[in-house]
Amino acid sequence: MSSVTGSFTIPLGLDVPPAQLWPLFAELPLRRTWTRMPGPSATALHELDFRVGGTERMTNTFVSGDQREELENVATFVDIVPNERIISTYRAIVDHTTRWVALVTIDLIPTQSGTRLEWTEQYSFVTLSTPDGVDDERHLVGGTRLRLNGLYAAVMGLAAAPPA
Secondary structure (H helix, E strand, O other), rough: OOEEEEEEEEEEEOOOOOOHHHHHHHHHHHHHHHOOOOOOOOOEEEEEEEOOOEEEEEEEEEEEOEEEEEEEEEEEEEEEEEEOOEEEEEEEEOOEEEEEEEEEEEEEEEOOOEEEEEEEEEEEEEEOOOOOOHHHHHHHHHHHEEEEEEEEHHHHHHHHOOOO
C-alpha cells in the first residue's frame, strides 16, 4: 500500500491583534478554552510546556455507542516566534496505534482589522481506517476546522471582555 500524504492550509481572520491572540496558544488555561480531545472532560488530560523543544500532550477516552477509543495527541514545538509563528510536529494516536504524524505551521499575520491566521498542516498517515484513506483525510481537515472554530469562539470571548 502506498502512503497517504498531503497538506492543507486553513486561513482564519480574527478581529484582535497577534499580541492579544498569542496567550490563547501559550497559556494552558486559555488554550484549554479552544483545544481539546473529543470525549468527556472527566477523562481528559491536557499538559503544555510551551517552549522550543517543549511538548503538548492531550488524552481522552471517546465513547460512541458500544465503541470506545483511547485518544492521544503528542506535539513537540520546533520553532516559536512570539506573536508571529509556531511550528510543531505531532502524532495522533488511537488505541495506542499511531494513525498519522504531521508538521503544523501557524502564522499570525497582522492586518488592519486584527490578525490573519494561517494554519498549514503537512501530514502522513501511518494507519488508515479506510482502504483509500479518503475518510481519514476528511476527518483530519474537519477536526482542524472544528479546532479553529473553537479558537474563533475564544477570541470572540476575549474581544467581548472588558479591559483589565
